Amino acid sequence: MPRHRFIRRALTGAALVATLACAPAQASPTQESLVQDDPLLLGAKTQDDVDLAFRSLAGLGVDRVRVSVFWDQVAPGRDSQEKPEFSGGGSGSPASYPRAGWAPYDRIVLAAQRTGVGLLFSVTGPAPAWATPGAHCVKAGPFRGCQEGVYKPSPEEFRLFVQAAATRYSGTYELDAPPPPKRDGFELPELGGMNLNEPPPPAGKGTVLPRVAHWSVWNEPNYPASLLPIWRDDRPRTKSQMVGEAPAHYRKLVDAAYTALDATGHGADTILIGETAPRGGKNPRQLDGPMTPAEFAREVYCLDSKLAPFRGRAAALRECPRNASERREFASRHPGLFRAQGWAHHPYSLAGGRWHPPTWRHPLPDNVPIANLGRLTSMLDRSAARWGMAEARKSIWITEYGYQTTPPDPTAGVSPARQGPLSAWGEYVAYRNPRVSTIAQFLLLDDRPLEGLAESDPGRWVTWQSGLFTVDRQPKPSLADYRTPLHVVQRGRSARAFGTLRPAAPGLPMNASVEFAPANRPWRTLRTAPVSGPSGYVNLPFRVPGAGQVRLVWTDTATGGRTASDPAPVRRSGNAG
Structure with missing residues (x-):
């Protein structure tokens, strides 16, 4: 944010x-953990x-x-x-x-x-x-x-x-x-x-500073707190008359940043663009409002809602190519748009002050919570192809994500007990998308609220309370969930247990076991599998014996040391996740 x-x-x-x-x-070459x-x-x-x-x-x-x-x-x-x-x-x-x-x-x-x-x-x-x-x-x-x-x-x-x-x-x-x-x-x-x-x-004196090899350009440029103006103030009467101004300016900022990075030997580094906020809207009476991330991305690439290049006056207003010659040169004039390896995005499942589960889709299709990342990748692919750069397929870098908690924020959030399981569920949604390179945890420690305002005043809580620790440095329940996330998907008696042991050393020989326990009964192992691949994730299928709880247990095969996740409930039958 x-x-x-x-x-x-x-x-x-x-x-x-x-x-x-x-x-x-x-180590996680397919999906890194970012904070x-x-x-x-x-x-x-x-x-x-x-x-x-x-x-x-x-x-x-x-x-x-x-x-x-x-x-x-x-x-x-x-x-x-x-x-x-x-x-x-x-x-x-x-x-x-x-x-x-x-x-x-x-x-x-x-x-x-x-x-x-x-x-x-x-x-x-x-x-x-x-x-x-x-x-x-x-x-x-x-x-x-x-x-x-x-x-x-x-x-x-x-x-x-x-x-x-x-x-x-x-x-x-x-x-x-x-x-x-x-x-x-x-x-x-x-x-x-x-x-x-x-x-x-x-x-x-004499210390050589280490190299930074991953860069991104400007935070949330589709959001008015980060870049203005978002919309042209030419008194539009309808949504169709609204013209975005931020996309054209962001295009210039990307051009500038890429030129600088390339000139200083960083051209082959991982360069990300976007860093988009997850939601926006379109109201001719609210020209100070945010733009939806999908529309913003399209207009950065000078494309209309049908992914066709803007033409005529529409192109001129958006500082886009106005004739065939300029359209042929668009990709070469804006190399950062096409050579950037990824699009960074902040896919919070949040709207109207309400937090939703990770499978929720915003009613406006151009808004992109984590469940709707496919719309963003499809749009980016088609945008690149429209300019003759079909091979420039971008990965998605989730560079902000998480859930705020109530308490401390009394105006918007989920309970501390739900924060960790919801974040693990979001990580599972990201894991299933092969284009996602990172999953983020936004904040380790909650922000302090603004001073001088009443406890119930929403303005006091415009800061962010999605940390794994409170502002007083006390761990939330989500700290344990972050170390050993677990998400269970159940369809009838068939289920899968997804998770990882995040602090495990790269290449550590481990087994992961799904364990089950009915109410007030001891745990028993349902299945065990070796952890393969450098990402360390497992997504193990199992049969649900009945109502109870399951957990993932990680065993170091060299020492026998065991680490268990917090448990998750399963039903005798039904669907979940």
Whole structure:
């Protein structure tokens, strides 16, 4: 969801250390486990704290961490209308930016390298004021209030910023910085035991920053809190008269970012576009509303609802090719649209403040919750083919996902007990789609609500409460479900048990067993199978003996150690999942 400025909170990586076993993340070439928590990682003040957080993430079995690279947090003169002086090579050089702006990201790349956790850098707005058309105050969301940084950010200035970031994290950039500050002594109560090795020596002058090889371009550009304007304000009377403006501007931002990444040696990296919010609408009376992700994607590729190129005035209004010659050159003029390996998306099953199960489909077909990802892949495939690039089939990267809980949010959410099973169900839906490359958990720790508002005021809860831990650093029930997700699909007496042991080391020889227990009876094994393939997932069929519970039990064949998932109910007969 929109996160224009990370909400600072007094946390360190030690918040998560206690309950997470310190094992390497499981390799998953077909579906990685991705986590995002900008407040936790960008708000940490020392290298020690970031190292602890990443070691906890590794112990939890996280393959990759998505990090927002906020343009206005790194650039100087964020609120100035005039571009400041950039010494040392201009705004395309990382050395020209304040050292403090890069410091959180330097700590993150070093911690990721030490723990073997991958990174996805999402280079995004808001822009500094000097990179927008001029003083234009807009309501950009609860985190920034009235700001202009999302209004028509300059593609050329964005290109230079991406160039600076890509240069700094190219794998060859030498860090020139004083020793990091000592830890401030702020400790958090331990949640349990965990053996931590001594952290490596701090980075200082002479340290070469690790390379970042996964990038995405701009967060939720179909959402007005992230990019404005979404629609042209030409007083449309009907839906058919509405013209999107954000897709054309996003096309320019993708062009700029791809040019910068390619020029700095990142052209062969994994580059993602999209990062779309899951839902929107179309109302001529609400031109400040979001655009549905499927319509947004079509218009980025200059295609109408029938996936035909816009022509004539419709094309001109959208800055799309207006004649045959321009249409022939469209793919070559916009290489980032076709060479990007994936489309990133945030397929929350959410509408009207209500959370739905992962099989729910939005009544507007151009909205894309997790159950409707096939519409997005089909549309992207047909869009590429329409421009003669049928081979440019994109994978889907789920870079945000999860369920908010009530409590703490009294206005929208599911019970803490349902959060984990619903997320596991969503992971199963993603697993069944061969085009999905990642499944995400958005936030480890709940955000704090906004201060100064009543507990029952929905405005207090515009922050996000989908973490595995509460804001007070207490584990939710979903923490156990994340470590060992289980989803059972039942059709009559036939059923399947889907899950994984997320923290398992890559290649660890394991067996997975489906165990069953009637009420108040001991567990018995229904079937056992070796865990094959680097992803570590199993989807085991079994016959349901009767009403009761099932669980997955993972056995280390070398040591005999066993780890069991939380159980899930099964019926004597019936359908579920």
